[in-house]
Amino acid sequence: MTKVYEDFDQETLDNEYLISRTVPSLEPFIADYGKFSAEGRDNLDCRVDVSCGDHPDQLLDIFPAKGKDGKAAPVFIFIHGGYWRMLSHRESSFMAENMVANGIAVIAVNYSLAPDASIDTIVQQCREAIAWTWRNAADFGADPDRIFVGGSSAGGHLTGMMVAGGWHDAFGVPSDVIKGAVPLSGLHDLEPLRHSCINEWAKLDEVSARRNSPVHHLPDAGCPLILSYGASETRGIQAAKRAAGGCLAGEWLAGRYLRASRSQPFRYRVRPARLRQPAGAQSPRHDRLKNRMKP
Numbered sequence: 001m002t003k004v005y006e007d008f009d010q011e012t013l014d015n016e017y018l019i020s021r022t023v024p025s026l027e028p029f030i031a032d033y034g035k036f037s038a039e040g041r042d043n044l045d046c047r048v049d050v051s052c053g054d055h056p057d058q059l060l061d062i063f064p065a066k067g068k069d070g071k072a073a074p075v076f077i078f079i080h081g082g083y084w085r086m087l088s089h090r091e092s093s094f095m096a097e098n099m100v101a102n103g104i105a106v107i108a109v110n111y112s113l114a115p116d117a118s119i120d121t122i123v124q125q126c127r128e129a130i131a132w133t134w135r136n137a138a139d140f141g142a143d144p145d146r147i148f149v150g151g152s153s154a155g156g157h158l159t160g161m162m163v164a165g166g167w168h169d170a171f172g173v174p175s176d177v178i179k180g181a182v183p184l185s186g187l188h189d190l191e192p193l194r195h196s197c198i199n200e201w202a203k204l205d206e207v208s209a210r211r212n213s214p215v216h217h218l219p220d221a222g223c224p225l226i227l228s229y230g231a232s233e234t235r236g237i238q239a240a241k242r243a244a245g246g247c248l249a250g251e252w253l254a255g256r257y258l259r260a261s262r263s264q265p266f267r268y269r270v271r272p273a274r275l276r277q278p279a280g281a282q283s284p285r286h287d288r289l290k291n292r293m294k295p
Contacts, residue, residue, distance in 0.1 A: 005195040014197040019083075019153070030087070036094035037108070044100055046093075047140065052132035055112060058125050060132070061089050063096040063106040064140040073105045074146035074179075075137060079126055079162075081153030081185075084114040085201050105142040107133060111158075115201040119190075119212045123161045130162055130178070131171040148180045156186020161212065165219030180224040188214040 001009035008016065020026055040063065041048065047062040067073035076099055080092040089110035096106040111117070111125040130147070137144040151159040160183045168175045187193060190213045194204040210216050 005192050008192075008195075013192070013195060017193060017196045017198050030091065033087070033091035033094055037091050037096075040093045040096035040106075044096060046096075053125060053128045055125065057110055057112040057117075058128060059089060059110040060129060061093055061108040061110075062140055063093065063100050064142070065100040065103050065105040067141065067143070068103045072138070072141055072143035072146075073103050074148060075105045075107060075133060075142045075144075077107045077109060077130065077133060077147065077149045079109050079111075079149065079151035079155040079158045081151060081155040082113075083198065083201075084119060084122055084154045086113065105137075105140065115203055118208070119202060119204060120208060123158065123212055126158050126162060127167055127171055131173050134173050134177050145179070147178055148182075149178050150182035150184070151186070152184040153186070156183035157188065157190075157212075157214070158186075159183040160186050160188045160214030161217075163219065163223060163225070164214045164217035166217055175219065176221060176223070178223055182226045184226075184228050186214075186227070189216075 001011070004010045005013055015021065023029075040046070041061065044063050047060075047064070050060045050062055052058050052060050065073040076095075078092050078095065080087045080089065089108040092108035093106060096108075099106050107129075109126060109129045111122050111129075114122070117125075130149070133142075133147060134144045137147070149159050149162050151157075159181050163178055163181045163183075165175070168177065190202075190204055190209040191206075193199065193202060194206070194209045204212070
């Protein structure tokens with residue numbers, strides 16, 4: 001068959017990127033996201049649908065936290081996945097109860113969705129959310145100098161673009177505005193994707209794919225990262241993520257690289273039940289990350 005990218009024919013390449021086929025159904029996971037996020041909004045002090053930009057889709061759900069020892073709380077910003085075309089901030093605060101209980105404020109970010117919005121626009125909106133948080137953190141008792149970012153799948157890619165270099169001056173924030181990041185199952189090189197069926201809604205050309213690939217925008221100074229992928233993700237995707245992750249870890253990291261263990265796709269990426277457990281029930285690996293974010 002005709003090769004469309006490296007050794008991949010069209011059908012094989014499409015199957016590599018159709019990650020929904022790696023699990024029987026996405027619906028149970030999405031239902032958990034929504035359920036646990038709603039519980040967080042019900043049980044915690046939450047500022048819902050806070051505008052952080054000019055577009056009506058640019059909204060934040062903010063969960064303030066009480067910092068420890070009289071200090072302002074660090075902030076964890078979560079950017080949702082959904083291949084840039086589905087989900088929202090309303091399903092993206094399932095970790096809030098656990099983090100707030102540990103003195104960490106949480107922000108769930110909403111952004112416009114593809115195909116109506118380009119990847120360029122989505123990246124810009126997420127950067128505006130980072131800049132808004134840095135300028136306004138003190139208003140909800142948080143420390144603008146301790147902002148951490150995480151996301152899964154498309155949110156992992158967008159997390160990479162937040163840690164990438166070259167955008168900070170235009171948004172009026174310091175180059176080290178992000179102190180650590182957790183890009184889970186993120187696609188950090190979009191060139192292969194633009195040859196796949198995903199480009200039906202991503203609508204990338206060669207220039208925009210490179211412009212929105214974190215591997216091509218490494219910052220001058222990095223920050224601690226945790227990168228991971230699901231063990232049941234396709235072999236091609238695993239290889240691409242390992243290669244890109246090694247590049248990011250080697251170039252971005254200003255300190256140690258914690259390689260998170262692999263697990264099943266979706267369950268590792270966003271397993272809400274685990275993220276909602278009390279701190280005492282968490283794994284040692286979680287404790288190491290939590291220590292980096294100590295209030």
